[in-house]
Amino acid sequence: MNLRYTLLSIILLILAFGFVLLPKKDFSKDLGAEDMLLAVLDDSRFLSTDEVANMIINQDPNLLLIDVRIADQFSEFNLRGAVNLPLDSLLTEGADMYLSQTAKTKVFYSNGSIYSSQAWLLSKRKGYKNVFIMRGGLNQWIETIMQPTEPKPGEPQTAFQTYEARKGASQFFGGGSADASSSGAGAPKSGSPTLKKGKKKGAAGGC
Amino acid sequence: MGPLIPNEIIGANWDFLIALLVGIGFGYILERAGFSSSRKLAGVFYGYDFVVLRVFFTAAITAAFGLYYFQYFEWIDLSMIYINPLYLTSTLIGGVIMGFGFIIGGYCPGTSVCGAMIGKIDAMVFIGGIFLGIFFYGETYELLWKKIYLDNFLGAPLVFDSLGISNALFILGLSIAALLAFWITAQIPKFVKRVDY
Numbered sequence: 001m002n003l004r005y006t007l008l009s010i011i012l013l014i015l016a017f018g019f020v021l022l023p024k025k026d027f028s029k030d031l032g033a034e035d036m037l038l039a040v041l042d043d044s045r046f047l048s049t050d051e052v053a054n055m056i057i058n059q060d061p062n063l064l065l066i067d068v069r070i071a072d073q074f075s076e077f078n079l080r081g082a083v084n085l086p087l088d089s090l091l092t093e094g095a096d097m098y099l100s101q102t103a104k105t106k107v108f109y110s111n112g113s114i115y116s117s118q119a120w121l122l123s124k125r126k127g128y129k130n131v132f133i134m135r136g137g138l139n140q141w142i143e144t145i146m147q148p149t150e151p152k153p154g155e156p157q158t159a160f161q162t163y164e165a166r167k168g169a170s171q172f173f174g175g176g177s178a179d180a181s182s183s184g185a186g187a188p189k190s191g192s193p194t195l196k197k198g199k200k201k202g203a204a205g206g207c
Numbered sequence: 208m209g210p211l212i213p214n215e216i217i218g219a220n221w222d223f224l225i226a227l228l229v230g231i232g233f234g235y236i237l238e239r240a241g242f243s244s245s246r247k248l249a250g251v252f253y254g255y256d257f258v259v260l261r262v263f264f265t266a267a268i269t270a271a272f273g274l275y276y277f278q279y280f281e282w283i284d285l286s287m288i289y290i291n292p293l294y295l296t297s298t299l300i301g302g303v304i305m306g307f308g309f310i311i312g313g314y315c316p317g318t319s320v321c322g323a324m325i326g327k328i329d330a331m332v333f334i335g336g337i338f339l340g341i342f343f344y345g346e347t348y349e350l351l352w353k354k355i356y357l358d359n360f361l362g363a364p365l366v367f368d369s370l371g372i373s374n375a376l377f378i379l380g381l382s383i384a385a386l387l388a389f390w391i392t393a394q395i396p397k398f399v400k401r402v403d404y
Contacts, residue, residue, distance in 0.1 A: 009386050015272055016382040020375040022279060027286070 039124055046135040047107055049144045050162065053169040055105075056080055064104040068119040069111060077138070079109065080173075087115055090122050099128045109134040109141075145169050209283035234321055243322040245313025245329055246402070252310045254399040257392035264385045271378050295359035312336070 039045070055063045056079065065082035067074045074084040085095045099106060106123075108116035108131065116133045123131045134141070148166035151159040211217045240262050241247045250256025277283040309315055314322060314333045322330030344352065367377035 005389075009389075012268070012382050012386065015276075016379040019272070019275060019279075020373075020379050022375070024373075025279065027278060027284075 036125060040121075045120060045124075045132055047132045048135055049141045050165065050169075052079075052107060052109075052134050052141075053145050053166075053173070057169060057172055060105070062103060062105045064098060064101070064106045066098065066106055066108050066119070067110070068108055068115050073111070079138075079141070082109075085119075087119055087122075090119055091126065099123055099126075099131070102129045105130055105132065107132045107134050110137050112137045112139055145173060208281070209277065210287055213287050214284075233317070234324070237318055237321045238325070242318040243325050243327060243330070245322065245327070248315070248318060249310060249313040250402070253402070254395050255402045257395065260392055261389055264388060268378075268382055268385055271381065275374060275378065290363040290365075292363050293361040294357060295361055297356045297358065300355065 052063075052065070056065075063081070065079050067078050067082045067084045068087045068090070069084075070086050071084055074082075074086075078084070083098060085098065089095055090099075098104075106128070108119045108123075110116040110119075113133065113136060116137060120131055120133050136143075145166055148163055148170060151163055208214065208216065212219055212222055237243065240258060242259070242262075247256050248259055251259045274283065274285065274288075278285045305315070312319070312329075312333045314330055316337060319330045319333040319337070323334055348356070365374075367374045370377065
């Protein structure tokens with residue numbers, strides 16, 4: 001046998017045995033228990049309904065709303081531009097397409113906070129970045145954005161500013177407090193945003 | 208670090224240039240290895256020439272070593288590498304058809320282009336056949352093939368996971384199998400009638 005072939009065979013075997021003998025490394029990107037605990041304690045995973053509403057109205061290109069409820073509920077009502085990834089399909093390949101986009105701000109929502117929190121835990125553990133929860137879910141959304149309640153006189157000025165903004169948002173989404181006879185919930189097909197952009201905050205309280 | 212484009216280390220437009228360079232390199236190697244001759248390629252089935260087996264087996268092992276050593280040094284993130292999904296039924300049927308095509312035509316799709324480029328008429332006919340086949344399959348996919356094609360979908364399993372052994376052990380086994388195959392196939396032509404081509 002040719003010397004060159006022998007040498008190449010020996011190199012091949014060295015590489016192969018070397019790879020067997022190398023100490024094992026963990027390449028999985030799953031979050032470890034400690035990191036997970038820290039992440040759970042961190043409150044920044046929540047976005048308020050106001051923040052989400054603002055992002056939708058301003059057509060934030062990085063926003064990706066993810067509805068984790070079942071498909072029936074999704075087709076009945078959903079937030080504008082949301083995709084439907086029911087909780088049990090969250091770890092499939094189809095969902096990975098959405099969740100692995102690191103540049104997007106991915107916001108989970110459900111009716112309350114429980115399913116969206118579960119979705120957040122799963123995706124965080126899987127190592128997806130930039131995932132958030134809409135605090136309070138759609139219930140909170142209806143309460144604050146679609147049917148905002150007017151603050152009582154004597155409440156701080158910021159409450160009134162928030163109310164103004166919510167009323168604008170409500171009109172944009174076709175909610176109850178719109179003066180025009182827009183119909184029910186659900187995002188309107190067209191219509192220009194009528195949100196009164198949050199006034200620049202003056203010095204609060206006094207001179 | 209890698210893969211370079213998904214990690215945005217280089218722009219996505221580079222993939223065309225890289226594909227071009229890899230393609231030129233691939234074609235050059237095929238031609239230099241003599242793969243533009245259908246007689247040489249068919250030789251592996253008749254037992255007078257085993258270059259095909261050696262080249263492709265070596266390529267597979269080199270790629271395996273490259274990827275796993277790169278992963279070990281954390282130069283590449285293998286979880287980001289696309290793995291062809293396995294549709295068992297269509298893979299088996301396709302493999303049989305491909306094998307017969309290889310024996311009858313004397314080319315595989317890549318080498319036929321190589322052969323056509325140096326003016327082999329049989330290679331050009333082979334490429335014509337490829338396009339006819341693609342056209343026929345594409346036009347009748349919904350009607351005839353869709354069910355067979357999507358049958359027995361198994362996801363993207365890895366062979367060492369299915370066997371329940373570590374990837375290192377599997378690659379070691381593969382390397383030994385390759386060396387044995389190289390040695391055995393080097394002996395076979397001695398017993399087979401010599402073919403000049």
